[in-house]
Amino acid sequence: MAELGDITAIMAANEAFVPGRRIKFDFGADGVILLDGVAATVTNADEAAETTLKMTLDNFKALAKGKLNPTMAFMTGKIKLEGDMALAMQLQAVTAKIKL
Template sequence: MDKSEMASKLKGANAYVPGKKVKLDFGDKGVIMLDGIGNEVNETDGAADTTIKINWADWEALSAGQLDPMTAFMMGKLSVDGDMSNAMQLQGVLSKLKG
């Protein structure tokens, strides 16, 4: 799955934190913005309440349930800038992807 397909899947699952902007930053692969203010998921970079930095391969493992978010964080594969509570809701986002 490429980033655009992932963005569409997240959008279809309404995978955003209500009232918050959470940016998934995949480095050279770009970003996916989970915009809980506009109730939108897009690939536009911009200011966010929380930015989650992770490489694409690790994100795919996370979204497939092969990598635990807390383990990824402890191993330094995932970093969080901004409001950590929004990042904690990432597991809910991931469960929407699997469901």
């Protein structure tokens, strides 16, 4: 099973970010992934972002594998959003770039 560092490397290799925008995945105690479209990087830096998605790392893995519907996950509280909802909606194109 892919761990945080592996997932970050996969996302970085596939340039899984939205150009000019900063989005953070917050996995609580498991860490963060920052998709920094301003610097064109993907890191584990816990820095400010326009949009933050909070979820468990296991739910993120299920989402990336297509086993968790993002709309249902949001509606049932498995994903919590802080910030720009429109920007979060662009993440489907980002997650399509990665295969875990």
